[in-house]
Amino acid sequence: MDPFIRKLERRDDLSEVEREALRALPARLREVRAGRNVVGYAARVQVSCLLISGICGRFSALASGARQYTEISVPGDFVDLHGFVMKHLDHGVHAFSNSTVLDVPHEALKTVTERYPHLTRMLWLETVIDAAVHRQWLLALGRQNGPARLAHLICELYLRLEVVGLASDMRMDLPLTQQELGEVLGFSVVHANRTLQALRRRDLITWRDQKVEILDWARLAQLAEFDPTYLRLQKEPI
Amino acid sequence: MDPFIRKLERRDDLSEVEREALRALPARLREVRAGRNVVGYAARVQVSCLLISGICGRFSALASGARQYTEISVPGDFVDLHGFVMKHLDHGVHAFSNSTVLDVPHEALKTVTERYPHLTRMLWLETVIDAAVHRQWLLALGRQNGPARLAHLICELYLRLEVVGLASDMRMDLPLTQQELGEVLGFSVVHANRTLQALRRRDLITWRDQKVEILDWARLAQLAEFDPTYLRLQKEPI
DNA sequence: CGTCACGTTGAGGAAGGTCAAGTTGGGTGG
DNA sequence: CCACCCAACTTGACCTTCCTCAACGTGACG
Numbered sequence A, B: 001m002d003p004f005i006r007k008l009e010r011r012d013d014l015s016e017v018e019r020e021a022l023r024a025l026p027a028r029l030r031e032v033r034a035g036r037n038v039v040g041y042a043a044r045v046q047v048s049c050l051l052i053s054g055i056c057g058r059f060s061a062l063a064s065g066a067r068q069y070t071e072i073s074v075p076g077d078f079v080d081l082h083g084f085v086m087k088h089l090d091h092g093v094h095a096f097s098n099s100t101v102l103d104v105p106h107e108a109l110k111t112v113t114e115r116y117p118h119l120t121r122m123l124w125l126e127t128v129i130d131a132a133v134h135r136q137w138l139l140a141l142g143r144q145n146g147p148a149r150l151a152h153l154i155c156e157l158y159l160r161l162e163v164v165g166l167a168s169d170m171r172m173d174l175p176l177t178q179q180e181l182g183e184v185l186g187f188s189v190v191h192a193n194r195t196l197q198a199l200r201r202r203d204l205i206t207w208r209d210q211k212v213e214i215l216d217w218a219r220l221a222q223l224a225e226f227d228p229t230y231l232r233l234q235k236e237p238i
Numbered sequence C: 001c002g003t004c005a006c007g008t009t010g011a012g013g014a015a016g017g018t019c020a021a022g023t024t025g026g027g028t029g030g
Numbered sequence D: 001c002c003a004c005c006c007a008a009c010t011t012g013a014c015c016t017t018c019c020t021c022a023a024c025g026t027g028a029c030g
Helices: A002-008 A016-023 A082-086 A106-115 A117-143 A146-163 A178-185 A189-201 A217-224 B002-008 B016-023 B082-086 B106-115 B117-143 B146-163 B178-185 B189-201 B217-224
Strands: A028-032 A037-039 A047-053 A056-061 A067-073 A092-095 A099-105 A171-173 A205-208 A211-214 B028-032 B037-039 B047-053 B056-061 B067-073 B092-095 B099-105 B171-173 B205-208 B211-214
Touching: A002 A016, A016 A117, A037 A047, A047 A082, A047 A106, A056 A178, A056 B117, A067 A117, A067 A178, A067 B117, A082 A106, A082 B117, A099 A106, A106 A117, A106 B117, A117 A146, A117 B056, A117 B067, A117 B082, A117 B106, A117 B117, A146 A171, A146 A178, A146 A189, A146 A211, A146 A217, A178 A189, A189 A205, B002 B016, B016 B117, B028 B047, B037 B047, B047 B082, B047 B106, B056 B178, B067 B117, B067 B146, B067 B178, B082 B106, B099 B106, B106 B117, B117 B146, B146 B171, B146 B178, B146 B189, B146 B211, B146 B217, B178 B189, B189 B205
Parallel strands: none
Antiparallel strands: A028 A099, A037 A092, A047 A099, A056 A067, A056 A092, A171 A211, A205 A211, B028 B099, B037 B092, B047 B099, B056 B067, B056 B092, B171 B211, B205 B211
């Protein structure tokens, strides 16, 4: 629970009472193997799960099986907090790597909302940030070319991983195959491969064996028109 | 405020106290002319606005000026409720037609969250549905072809307008130019025009003078792979 | 040493962008 | 009433991006 608390505190202060309320949430730890679903597709949910370790991805799919990831989740993310108010999930969550999640019953979350208004707003904020990420991806998918889209994804993931201590020195682990990368960016596998090569050729990144290194953050961010405001990493009382 | 209340009650019952709390919100009515912004781009906000009449669109933009709409707002939508917890908006809101909005100060919303936990969850739900719409659009943009994307948009807007009594008998008013339609679907103007023609040629819709008629809902929905679950129009206690 | 998943490459084609030139119809001023 | 204007819509031609299909390379693992 502590990485989650640390992430929340990037956004607004928590009182000791609030931190305790989070730590006291009844929750069950669960392991998910790479390649399996953390949450079944379009399930009716009674728990929401917080990602402790591993990288996961929310996806929607068409009847043909074509899949589009709509967000990447990193440790400290409340993966399907949406489900708490939506009740029916409209998407699935896939584990890119072996992952550990903490299932929190909706009953317990409901109690939090009855007792801790400020903490409730903080949880609300988490889902609103998800929506902001979706909007950024929509802009990328609708209006940016392949290299810019990939560059944007890399910038976003680097910052989000850095917040929870999983990236530093312009390096991070990204356990995505090129097939999966294509399903994130709206590319075919072949095009994912060629777009990666384009960024490598421009000496912007290296990406090998799931290890990514950013060689020139400034140029990468410029290519992506990356502006981290939407991640809401500044402290701002709510 | 009443269309908003009616829409909420499609999702879960409100108590009389909660309805009164909403009606008692201090709010200022504001007119916005077609073509102007309801909310400035990337503004710091202290009020959130509820759309009373007119059609608006949230958009993000690139430095080049290329614009991508990320959601269409219809009357009864709390257009930038996000801003209540985000504080800084990451996007702008454009009025497609002359519109009336109700500005609600964040202070008043904060009071609601302190006093009415269930109502707070209902407001939270509204922003979570926005995120679900974004995900559906991401799937469309990433994985569906032109005609399917347009068909999906039409299905979504028809249902959402019908909920607030602004569409019936398979007809609705959509005050979008083809330029704007392109900015919604990630098309150039030329391609927006040709995709419209494709749906007309297949006798699925008519679209003229901002009046849209759906000629064959079943085939249109099938083409779009439209499943309205994500709009959460079923009653489900939270 | 074979198998399998993943990555890479080439060739051809479809979807969609760009540019440029009409067309249409409502609104306005003479 | 007519001429003009302007925004929105439409069409054609050409080009880029990206997809599809198919083959091949590479390295981990049994």
